[in-house]
Amino acid sequence: MSKLARLASAFVMMLPLVMVSMAQPASAAYPDMRQYCGGGYYCLYGNRDWRECIAAFAGNDANYADNACYDGQVSFYLDNRTSSVFNNGFYGAPDDIQSFRHPNYVEMIWFVPQGTYYSFVDDWCGALPCNDQASSHRWV
Helix, strand or coil, X not given: CCHHHHHHHHHHHHHHHHHHHHCCCHHHHCXXXXXXXXXXXXXXXXXXXXXXXXXXXXXXXXXXXXCEEEECCEEEECCCCCCEEEEECCCCCCCCEEEEEECCCEEEEEEEXXXXXXXXXXXXXXXXXXXXXXXEEEEC
């Protein structure tokens, strides 16, 4: 076998290893979006680990039914869509968040202190299930 043929054969055998090492995990398509939550905002995300759809609030919201979260150029209805949260509010009253299962602040399901983020709301809520259940929130 010629030197060129051996080199080509080695390259062909190494190519799959190179391709596998370059592969990105599935989560790389939807990066952690906490960096897009500005100071003074309570941010809700449509998937766990602060990925995909994001909505940001500087004040209370009694009903998410008419709100949207955004994933690049696409918007989705926010009601019953929250999987992870980040309270990036400023210190001082009010700076903590109460989130509720129903509109108009009915049935609190989780509390988020200032500066806190939950990668999956079911891990922090008071009455399971909480994932994709939030319909309102208020600052306290």
